Amino acid sequence: MIELPPLDRVPTQADLLVTHEAIHPFVHRTPILTNRSLDELTGARLSFKCENFQRIGAFKMRGGASAALRFTAEQRERGLATHSSGNHAQAVASAAQQLGVPAYIVMPHDAPRVKVAAVRGYGAEITYCNNTPAERQAALEGVVARTGAAFIHPFDDYGVIAGQATAAMELLEDTDDTLDYILTPVGGGGLLAGTALAARYFSLGAQVYGAEPEGVDDAARSLRSGRIEVNETNHTVSDGLRTHLGERTFPIIHRHVPEIFVVSDDETVAAMRLIWERMKIIVEPSCSVPLAAVLRYPDHFRGKQVGIILTGGNVDVDRLPF
């Protein structure tokens, strides 16, 4: 097992390379899919990096493994902890299971049963709390005080950002650096920041953009105002994208990402349906926001080689949005 040094600055090219090597035993190298009919529909050449096929069903496995490997063996043995009702919870639980250490996950009482079952399936201990930021934080602090476990933030952590960067590194390599653009969804910004760094270090020409639901368009507003903006509601079908940017993700995005495209939930659900029907793969609503952006802003993408990171496929098939 390759251990990684702690990372308290923006990851360098060398940091990304060693991260990619270190997390290799914990993640799949996911395939790139193309689709003729979606190319015809958009007028672009789309390359989809299928992180919905990643372990735990989402790219979050990369950041979780990258962060876990940066603790000392003594720290790790006391366990890994986080608060999350989504894919990051599964990533931390799976990383802990693969490392043979305990996982402590704080989840809201109203978290989807399927996600609770998945986290428990990785052997994690779950602590329930009310679904407010203050109570999640308090519950997490109680768990950490009791267990001494190491906390892994869902996105605002340079180790996590370095892990998420590895998806774009593989995408760039597998497309021979022919992409004009790379698009990712943006919630807290871990994936978008990592992707921007990967393109900066490993591509001669790829430009990175974010895509975001209009109900939680904090990242688009943050790029315009130059500071971290927050959302007044969390009204979106893209439940993975409700968070605002963090102190570590925002500066990277502000520096390297020229634009965040904003789409409606209807556009997201239509894009999700297109991916299901044309590509025969299962993706989450959050995952479908970049394709929705390509469809909404066709003039920007027509004739271009566009890489899209399909972020995850953990969807409750009993509660589909269409």
Place this chain on the structure above:
Amino acid sequence: MIELPPLDRVPTQADLLVTHEAIHPFVHRTPILTNRSLDELTGARLSFKCENFQRIGAFKMRGGASAALRFTAEQRERGLATHSSGNHAQAVASAAQQLGVPAYIVMPHDAPRVKVAAVRGYGAEITYCNNTPAERQAALEGVVARTGAAFIHPFDDYGVIAGQATAAMELLEDTDDTLDYILTPVGGGGLLAGTALAARYFSLGAQVYGAEPEGVDDAARSLRSGRIEVNETNHTVSDGLRTHLGERTFPIIHRHVPEIFVVSDDETVAAMRLIWERMKIIVEPSCSVPLAAVLRYPDHFRGKQVGIILTGGNVDVDRLPF
């Protein structure tokens, strides 16, 4: 373009090799997926040949192209014809479109709109009829008399069988002939017969089995009785498997397939759901019957290397069986 000779006997090894080469421009080489959690659940090592990612969303594209290339150029120019409300209709329509010739498809009035739209999307002319075998046959004969088009049977045709065999050829090659078993669903038997021939010619050890819904278990009964049995109902969620075996498919299956595993529709739907949730890919009910068989008869498959041909992913996401 490689043209193929007519095929009026059981395909030989050489027939399969030249068929695979000839249909290459018309089909995708689909990937093989594996899945750790399904391996743990079944105790087997499963390799899934993903024909749900095939052009038109199903393996039928292989047989359609293989049959179409066996007509003379003069025959083809008058068009290709078939009757089908399912994936074979799309295969013939797509083959005709790719060959630049007309397609004439007879479909029942009550065919799913999404399938009608797909066939029309490939530029085919659709003739509607009532959904009885006699009326479908009469409508087809009318179309052929009017147009001179060449009829492609959905399964009971050696050219079609040779085309369907190419999926297993690729599966065997991509798994380095390490499989103990290959499983396919069985309706009319085109895929199962072709798979049995491919294993016979291109594998040292792989044994081929069929899997079938209990509501339409004609193939299992046919293997026992030694003659073609028919179904008294068509009650199954696996709408692609309602047909009985044909005069060309049955003898091949009778000779080379030792057993057809029978599963309930509940087992099929549970297997479909597992594939969706664990593999994050979209498959039809018919496509899920082999995994249902592996789950129902665990003693037969435990510890074995099992290839499963995932036949198709054309499902109406507004009408899911779960």
